[in-house]
Amino acid sequence: MNAVDVFDYAGVALFAATGALAASRKQLDIIGFLFLAAVTGTGGGTVRDLVLGVPVFWVEQPVYIVVCTVTAIFLYFTAHLAESRYRWLLWLDAAGLAAYGVFGAYKGLAVSGSPIIAVVMGMMTGTLGGILRDVLANEPSVLIRREIYVTAALTGAAVFVAAEAAGTGLAVAASLGFAAAFVLRGCAIAFE
Amino acid sequence: MNAVDVFDYAGVALFAATGALAASRKQLDIIGFLFLAAVTGTGGGTVRDLVLGVPVFWVEQPVYIVVCTVTAIFLYFTAHLAESRYRWLLWLDAAGLAAYGVFGAYKGLAVSGSPIIAVVMGMMTGTLGGILRDVLANEPSVLIRREIYVTAALTGAAVFVAAEAAGTGLAVAASLGFAAAFVLRGCAIAFE
Amino acid sequence: MNAVDVFDYAGVALFAATGALAASRKQLDIIGFLFLAAVTGTGGGTVRDLVLGVPVFWVEQPVYIVVCTVTAIFLYFTAHLAESRYRWLLWLDAAGLAAYGVFGAYKGLAVSGSPIIAVVMGMMTGTLGGILRDVLANEPSVLIRREIYVTAALTGAAVFVAAEAAGTGLAVAASLGFAAAFVLRGCAIAFE
Numbered sequence: 001m002n003a004v005d006v007f008d009y010a011g012v013a014l015f016a017a018t019g020a021l022a023a024s025r026k027q028l029d030i031i032g033f034l035f036l037a038a039v040t041g042t043g044g045g046t047v048r049d050l051v052l053g054v055p056v057f058w059v060e061q062p063v064y065i066v067v068c069t070v071t072a073i074f075l076y077f078t079a080h081l082a083e084s085r086y087r088w089l090l091w092l093d094a095a096g097l098a099a100y101g102v103f104g105a106y107k108g109l110a111v112s113g114s115p116i117i118a119v120v121m122g123m124m125t126g127t128l129g130g131i132l133r134d135v136l137a138n139e140p141s142v143l144i145r146r147e148i149y150v151t152a153a154l155t156g157a158a159v160f161v162a163a164e165a166a167g168t169g170l171a172v173a174a175s176l177g178f179a180a181a182f183v184l185r186g187c188a189i190a191f192e
Numbered sequence: 193m194n195a196v197d198v199f200d201y202a203g204v205a206l207f208a209a210t211g212a213l214a215a216s217r218k219q220l221d222i223i224g225f226l227f228l229a230a231v232t233g234t235g236g237g238t239v240r241d242l243v244l245g246v247p248v249f250w251v252e253q254p255v256y257i258v259v260c261t262v263t264a265i266f267l268y269f270t271a272h273l274a275e276s277r278y279r280w281l282l283w284l285d286a287a288g289l290a291a292y293g294v295f296g297a298y299k300g301l302a303v304s305g306s307p308i309i310a311v312v313m314g315m316m317t318g319t320l321g322g323i324l325r326d327v328l329a330n331e332p333s334v335l336i337r338r339e340i341y342v343t344a345a346l347t348g349a350a351v352f353v354a355a356e357a358a359g360t361g362l363a364v365a366a367s368l369g370f371a372a373a374f375v376l377r378g379c380a381i382a383f384e
Numbered sequence: 385m386n387a388v389d390v391f392d393y394a395g396v397a398l399f400a401a402t403g404a405l406a407a408s409r410k411q412l413d414i415i416g417f418l419f420l421a422a423v424t425g426t427g428g429g430t431v432r433d434l435v436l437g438v439p440v441f442w443v444e445q446p447v448y449i450v451v452c453t454v455t456a457i458f459l460y461f462t463a464h465l466a467e468s469r470y471r472w473l474l475w476l477d478a479a480g481l482a483a484y485g486v487f488g489a490y491k492g493l494a495v496s497g498s499p500i501i502a503v504v505m506g507m508m509t510g511t512l513g514g515i516l517r518d519v520l521a522n523e524p525s526v527l528i529r530r531e532i533y534v535t536a537a538l539t540g541a542a543v544f545v546a547a548e549a550a551g552t553g554l555a556v557a558a559s560l561g562f563a564a565a566f567v568l569r570g571c572a573i574a575f576e
Contacts, residue, residue, distance in 0.1 A: 031343040035319075038312070046243060051430060051440050056243050062308040116446040120422070127419075131520065136323065138332055140522055151415040223535040227511075230504070238435060248435050254500040328515065330524055 003171035004106045007099040007178065008045075008057075009067065014096030015129040016041030016068040020075035021082075021089040022137045030076050036133060037072035038065065044128035048104050048121055052111045090189050093130055097153050098181035101126030102174050105157035115161050122157020123150060126181070148188035156181025195363035196298045199291040199370065200237075200249075201259065206288030207321040208233030208260040212267035213274075213281040214329045222268050229264035230257065231328060236320035240296050240313055244303045282381050285322055289345050290373035293318030294366050297349035307353050314349020315342060318373070340380035348373025387555035388490045391483040391562065392429075392441075393451065398480030399513040400425030400452040404459035405466075405473040406521045414460050420517060421456035422449065428512035432488050432505055436495045474573050477514055481537050482565035485510030486558050489541035499545050506541020507534060510565070532572035540565025 019040030023033040042058050042065075049056045058064040082088050104125025109118035127150050134140065160177030164170070211232030215225040234250050234257075241248045250256040274280050296317025301310035319342050326332065352369030356362070403424030407417040426442050426449075433440045442448040466472050488509025493502035511534050518524065544561030548554070 029340075029343070031340075031346060034346075035315070035342045050242055050434055051443060053439055053443070055245055059243060059245070059304055059309055062306050065308055065312055112443055114446050116449055117443055120449055123419070135327065135519065148413075148415075150419045151413070154415060154418075221532075221535070223532075223538060226538075227507070227534045242434055247437055251435060251437070251496055251501055254498050257500055257504055327519065 003169075004103055004174045007103040007106075007174055009064075011096050011100030011103055011125075012041045012045070012064055013067050013071050014092050014099060015044070015133075016071040017075060018089050018093045018096060018130065019068075019133050020072045021079055021085050021092070022133050022139070023072075024075065024079035025085055025089075026137055030073070033072040033076045034069060036136060037075075038068045039136060040129045040133040041068040041071070042129075043132040044100055044104070044125040047128055048107065048125045051124075052108065052121070054107075054111055091186075094152070094182055094185040094189060097126040097130065097149075097185060098156050098178045100129065101153040101156040101181050102160045102177040105160045105177065106170075106174065109161060109164070115165070118161050119154065119157045122160065122177075123154045126153030126156065148184055152181045152185035152188070155184055195361075196295055196366045199295040199298075199366055201256075203288050203292030203295055203317075204233045204237070204256055205259050205263050206284050206291060207236070207325075208263040209267060210281050210285045210288060210322065211260075211325050212264045213271055213277050213284070214325050214331070215264075216267065216271035217277055217281075218329055222265070225264040225268045226261060228325060228328060229267075230260045232321045232325040233260040233263070234321075235324040236292055236296065236317040239320055240299065240317045243316075244300065244313070246299075246303055283378075286344070286374055286377040286381060289318040289322065289341075289377060290348050290370045292321070293345040293348040293373050294352045294369040297352045297369065298362075298366065301353060301356070307357070310353050311346065311349045314352065314369075315346045318345030318348065340376055344373045344377035344380070347376055387553075388487055388558045391487040391490075391558055393448075395480050395484030395487055395509075396425045396429070396448055397451050397455050398476050398483060399428070399517075400455040401459060402473045402477045402480060402514065403452075403517050404456045405463055405469050405476070406517050406523070407456075408459065408463035409469055409473075410521055414457070417456040417460045418453060420520060421459075422452045423520060424513045424517040425452040425455070426513075427516040428484055428488070428509040431512055432491065432509045435508075436492065436505070438491075438495055475570075478536070478566055478569040478573060481510040481514065481533070481569060482540050482562045484513065485537040485540040485565050486544045486561040489544045489561065490554075490558065493545060493548070499549070502545050503538065503541045506544065506561075507538045510537030510540065532568055536565045536569035536572070539568055 016037040019036035020033045023036040046056050079085055101122040105118045105122030108121030109115065156177045159180040160173050163173035163176045208229040211228035212225045215228040238248050271277055293314040297310045297314030300313030301307065348369045351372040352365050355365035355368045400421040403420035404417045407420040430440050463469055485506040489502045489506030492505030493499065540561045543564040544557050547557035547560045
């Protein structure tokens, strides 16, 4: 496990949590929680791997499905206790977007060697899970809310790629990318 | 052709029929019938094959496209005769979900060897066609109707995998899985 | 660069332009323009390549991302000058559908050797970008508007495949296919 793998697991769990919160807002049953958690948690990474032409991560390592399942079950029993599920959803989504944007850029760079592809992959991986969640839950897509969303994922991925190229080392580059994306998206949520 | 291939062809034809019925409800032209029948009939299996990293089934064997086309043309001339097209759509969708859920689990098991992946593939294959159909036809996604839907596909896939593991043989395991999913989903439709 | 490659670049740029116009109609920021332009410009071709089992075109050649980016930036500064952005969107979409339908059929034929697969690929490639754009921009899908849309892509792809088989040569077959699709779709827009 290297310095960026933690962003991978964190991204999957955080997005899975937002899927479960969306299921809670729609008052779905536990299988609805599992399904939305799995689609949101793995969706962006699945498309990333397909487009890059590498084996899909959760088929190689079913532990990711277990991560989504545990997250969904935990939230099935606790989500209604939150004061504002939507507030939680937004902040977890911001952290997931930042983590997944960095990891997507990392994997895109590792596979293709192209910084352009790396940034596009980070942008796509960070945002696609949330877009899928909103389409499936019949909510207006995050894209249309005119907030900083895709911008945050794009910035995080670009900062990661630039820092890597500047020789900061993997852990520092990943942390800088995560911070850039999370702060940007967080400001949009806080000052909305 | 082995004992589960019949579930494959049945699943494609049944889902294609639900796509055609959705086209009929929206009063689309014959190409709209063909398009929705093809997307609904092949959508779940396409994603299954992409995620498993095997060649997409209908590119290998274009006969599946012929199955969707014939189904769409047949329904173009007969769908308006049905007393309730929506009722037909629901029951055909239930049978398609059961057939495809079992076949998806079978193929997932054959390719990955992992029971977890097999169950996830069955769930995904059984439900994705219907979700695509609803998104494309601008109807609220089946997911949100709070009925037993994903649950039925998941149960069918799990029963198939468990029966296979218990050594019942392929034909019996597939039949048990189909029956479990269809009865569960059928109850949800009948007692709604 | 052979006689059909021009249809490939044209299709990507034209669809990217419709994505940017949709972003303009929704008053998104420049990143929203980039995102919708990239998804619409590359979406159909991405699914085509995944389904055919060949490397995704824009991962191999990142210049396609540059094409989408330049198109999005140009329209970010000019789209509001158009008298009717929706009118522009419809006509550019018609040209993109015709160009991409032909190129999709060409690539489907080259990879699979099957005329059925070629026609399905043309239909899918020509229409999927627009469908993705509408779903993401929260507009009713083009499919449901009951206009000639999928029909035009299907016709263009079929004319291309038939002309190729008749031995007209690649450039003539591609031009005939493009003309058939564009005229058909154009009539639907003009006489609506």
